[in-house]
Amino acid sequence: xxxxxxxxxxxxxxxxxxxxxxxxxxxxxxxxxxxxxxxxxxxxxxxxxxxxxxxxxxxxxxxxxxxxxxxxxxxxxxxxxxxxxxxxxxxxxxxxxxxxxxxxxxxxxxxxxxxxxxxxxxxxxxxxxxxxxxxxxxxxxxxxxxxxxxxxxxxxxxxxxxxxxxxxxxxxxxxxxxxxxxxxxxxxxxxxxxxxxxxxxxxxxxxxxxxxxxxxxxxxxxxxxxxxxxxxxxxxxxxxxxxxxxxxxxxxxxxxxxxxxxxxxxxxxxxxxxxxxxxxxxxx
Amino acid sequence: xxxxxxxxxxxxxxxxxxxxxxxxxxxxxxxxxxxxxxxxxxxxxxxxxxxxxxxxxxxxxxxxxxxxxxxxxxxxxxxxxxxxxxxxxxxxxxxxxxxxxxxxxxxxxxxxxxxxxxxxxxxxxxxxxxxxxxxxxxxxxxxxxxxxxxxxxxxxxxxxxxxxxxxxxxxxxxxxxxxxxxxxxxxxxxxxxxxxxxxxxxxxxxxxxxxxxxxxxxxxxxxxxxxxxxxxxxxxxxxxxxxxxxxxxxxxxxxxxxxxxxxx
Numbered sequence: 001x002x003x004x005x006x007x008x009x010x011x012x013x014x015x016x017x018x019x020x021x022x023x024x025x026x027x028x029x030x031x032x033x034x035x036x037x038x039x040x041x042x043x044x045x046x047x048x049x050x051x052x053x054x055x056x057x058x059x060x061x062x063x064x065x066x067x068x069x070x071x072x073x074x075x076x077x078x079x080x081x082x083x084x085x086x087x088x089x090x091x092x093x094x095x096x097x098x099x100x101x102x103x104x105x106x107x108x109x110x111x112x113x114x115x116x117x118x119x120x121x122x123x124x125x126x127x128x129x130x131x132x133x134x135x136x137x138x139x140x141x142x143x144x145x146x147x148x149x150x151x152x153x154x155x156x157x158x159x160x161x162x163x164x165x166x167x168x169x170x171x172x173x174x175x176x177x178x179x180x181x182x183x184x185x186x187x188x189x190x191x192x193x194x195x196x197x198x199x200x201x202x203x204x205x206x207x208x209x210x211x212x213x214x215x216x217x218x219x220x221x222x223x224x225x226x227x228x229x230x231x232x233x234x235x236x237x238x239x240x241x242x243x244x245x246x247x248x249x250x251x252x253x254x255x256x257x258x259x260x261x262x263x264x265x266x267x268x269x270x271x272x273x274x275x276x277x278x279x280x281x282x283x284x
Numbered sequence: 285x286x287x288x289x290x291x292x293x294x295x296x297x298x299x300x301x302x303x304x305x306x307x308x309x310x311x312x313x314x315x316x317x318x319x320x321x322x323x324x325x326x327x328x329x330x331x332x333x334x335x336x337x338x339x340x341x342x343x344x345x346x347x348x349x350x351x352x353x354x355x356x357x358x359x360x361x362x363x364x365x366x367x368x369x370x371x372x373x374x375x376x377x378x379x380x381x382x383x384x385x386x387x388x389x390x391x392x393x394x395x396x397x398x399x400x401x402x403x404x405x406x407x408x409x410x411x412x413x414x415x416x417x418x419x420x421x422x423x424x425x426x427x428x429x430x431x432x433x434x435x436x437x438x439x440x441x442x443x444x445x446x447x448x449x450x451x452x453x454x455x456x457x458x459x460x461x462x463x464x465x466x467x468x469x470x471x472x473x474x475x476x477x478x479x480x481x482x483x484x485x486x487x488x489x490x491x492x493x494x495x496x497x498x499x500x501x502x503x504x505x506x507x508x509x510x511x512x513x514x515x516x517x518x519x520x521x522x523x524x525x526x527x528x529x530x531x532x533x534x535x536x537x538x539x540x541x542x543x544x545x546x547x548x
Contacts, residue, residue, distance in 0.1 A: 043456055046459030047462075050458075050466070060470055061475045065323070068335045068480055069330040191304070195308065196305060196308040197307075197312065199312045201315075204316055211322070212326075214326070215322045217322065
C-alpha cells in the first residue's frame, strides 16, 4: 500500500512538473510583454492616466443621473455604485487579459495569424498571451475604489457567504466577459471588415451590465440574461448582496454566476472552433 | 470650390466601399441606443416629470439622434494626419496646390455623408419604429438641423486636426488625444444630455467646443431648442468652427516652419 501511494505521489509530482513546464512559455511571454510596456515610462504613465480617465467618465455618467433622480431602476446611488463597480472590475480584468483579441482582424489582414499557426502553441493561447494590457489597471483601480466605497456605505449583513459571493462574482464576471471577447474573436474570422459588429455584445454587454436590469423592458432583460448573460456579472449578485427585492432576480440565482460563465464559455469555444475551421490562411 | 466638392465625393466613395463595416456600425449603434433609451426612460419615470427640458419622447429622440450622429461626427478622432506628420508624408500634402486642412476637411465631410446615410439613418429609423419619439417640430427645425449637423462635423474635425498637428512638437500625442476624447465624450452630450449636468459641469461644458459637436444638432432635431434659440445654437457652432479652423491654420503654418524631413 505504501508503495502504491508513493508511486501516485511521484506521478502527481511529475505531472505537476509537466504542467509547469507546459505553462512556462506563457509565463515567459507574459513577463516579456509586461516588461516591454514599462520600458517607455512616460508613455506607460499617460496610458494608465488615460484609462483612469475612462473609468472616471463612466462613473460620471452614473453620478450625473443620480444628480437628477434618487432611485434608478429600483437602485439607490449606493446600489448602483456596487453594480457599476462589479461590472467594471470584471470588464477591466477581462479586457486586460483577453481584450486584445479585438486586434484579430488586423492580424488576419496582415497575415500574422499564419505566423502564429507556425509556432508550437495553441492559437488561442498565443493570442491571449500576445499582449497583457497593463494600462487597464487604471480603469480597474477606479472600479476597485467604487467597490470599497459601495460595500462600506451600504448596509450589508456581512457573513462568510457574502464575502464568498463577492469573490465568486468577480471571478465569474471576468470569465463571462472573457468568453464574450473570445466568441467575438471567433466571429472575426467571418467578419473581418465588419469587426465592429461584435462590439455590440462585448462593449454593449459591458454597458448593459453596469445598469440596473430593471430599466430594461422584458425582451431586452431576457436578452441580457439568457442570450448574452451580462446580468449575471453585476446586477443579480448585487441584488443578493444588498438584499433588495426583485422577483425576477431571486437570491439563489446569484450563486448561478459560474453556471452562466460556463455556458458562455461553451458558446465561446464553439465560436472559436467555427472561426478557426473557417480560416483558410492569408495566402501568398 | 470645385476641387473641394470633388474631394468630398472622393471621401464619400472611399468609405462607402466597406458596406459590411457600415452594417456592423449600425448594429452596434442600435444596441447602445436600446440600452441608453432604457436608462433615460427609467430615469424620467423615476423623476416623475421631465428633467432639464426633456420628456420621454424628446429623451428618446436625444438618444437615437445621438446614435445616428455618432458615426457621422468623428468624435473619437483620427490618427491619419498625426501619422503623416511623424513619417514626414505631410510634406507631400504641403506640396499640393490645395490647403492640407481643407483637403482633410473635405474628405471628412464625405466620410460623414456616407456614414450618415449608411449607418445613422437606418439606426435612427429603427429607433423611431420601436419607440415613441419626438420628431423635428417644423420645417425650420429640419433645415437648421441639417446645417447644424454639417457644422458639428466641421467643429469635431477642426478640433481633432489641431490635436493631430501637435505631433509636430511632440513625439507621441496618444495621451493628449485620449484626454481630448474622454473630455469630449463626456461634455458633448453623448452619454447624457448637457442640461442634466450639475451647474458647475454644465458651465464648463457650455464654454467648451464639445456641445457644438453633438448636443446642439440633437437639440434642434429633437425639438428641445426651438424658435430664436435655434439661431443662437447654430451661431455658437459657427463661432467654434471658425475659431478652431483658424487655430488649425496657425498651427499648421507654425508646424510647416518646424518640419524637417530627412533623406530625399
